[in-house]
Amino acid sequence: MRATLYTIIALIAFAANSLLCRMALAEGYIDPWNFTVIRLLSAAICLSIIMVVYTYNLKSKGDFNQADNSDILKDKGSWISSVSLLIYALCFSVAYVQLDTGTGALILFSAVQLTMIGWGIYKKERLSILQWAAFIVAVVGFVYLMLPSAALPSPISALLMAVSGIAWGIYSIRGKACISPLRATGFNFIRSLIAIPILLLVGISNIKNISIEGILLACASGAIASGLGYSIWYRAMPLLKSTQAAVVQLCVPVIAAFAGMLFLSEQLTMQFIIASVVILGAVLVFILNKKAFKEPI
Template identity: 25%
Template structure:
């Protein structure tokens, strides 16, 4: 199987996060969920991190860990518990658009095609949220957009702070650091540990070692041979899978204008990623989950 088709496994697995969490871990504390999901694969990948990374680059790893995984995953699970999976996934998929707008605010004009893509994406997000059959949980909406915002900053900092560290060791280091931080916060605050049942345990195995661990492994392995544009396109499978899983597992329903809004968001993300890259290669490979 080619690396491209192997990499497709990653967004296929990531897209199930929303419905799987809502179905089998609906009341679990989001801090514990985020910490366990990250820490378990992080421990398994720990041997891949050279000692020099911990000794010389710990500050860089800490910053990237908080933005790309720690804060992002906590906000992600907060949104998942408050919004339909399709809505949460589409809002989180605005990461490339937020990167575009942040760079514009920093003086890097994106060009007319990218600007139009951003405007279409913003319009799609508005349609998705305001056309919901019920009043959306605005805390969930804010959490989803802030999750994308956190990762957008992480993406822009990867080329600078992650320079000189191979992709897989850098990912493993971020998993370990962010997992330890979130778990420590959960223990310090005395948050209730998720109920341990057969279904919850199997769900965490899927969300952690399989979805995050295996997903990141095949994704970063494909980075060595597959063009950035193709991998970015595969990332669009994530929210599509989330919507389909929500319909099948949670009996979710979307209004016609919400379907249109989701289509506009995905179209704008696709257009923005298909245009000539304005970010360094290393910064454009981090997918949203």
């Protein structure tokens, strides 16, 4: 039950991130470089404040198991996770403004699926025939949803989005080993700030074009959708198999499209309804078929 709750909240955060990025970058409120700077900085500040309060409360609990307390306080993420996070965020933002929504989503989630499912198979996570069928159906529904808005991408933009998807897959996989999702995510974002001087140098010519809307959207993307959302995702990851975590993310475009209809007055189409039913139904079948997730003897 906890895994389901954490996963749903994380997927909503991912969809919100997509919506916020679309609003900020597609509308030209801010450029990708400065958007990434504000996104990383706001996430790091938000999580740092929460971590200070969390650590204080943790240390003040006299009845808290000292061994567990020590393990939690030792969890400070890793440089590999931080670099993966930075690559994902930057490549996504830069590629996003040069790709159609459908094209970007197809490339991004294809890379995520291949990375995470490939890792799951490498770690001997067994999939049943029914799960393979459900996965294929979900992918077909995903392509059906995104294909009409897809266009032939430029090679560089496509490569950047693919790299972004691979980096996110790696970042997600590494969350399986974290002890304190909040601290791991917080320190990962704090380490990523080492790249801010370079990002500012590249985006300095666009600073004069940044609007208040762009700053607010970037802050919301960083502090809420990224900082808090990724912490919850890291809480869900140890409770999921890599293959599960990969497949459920196919729901993100559906949630994002639905949010676009609610908040951006985008049109509801029969194609969206059909694709949503196919994707969500296939993901549900995949998750409910738990027999394949038994550890190999």
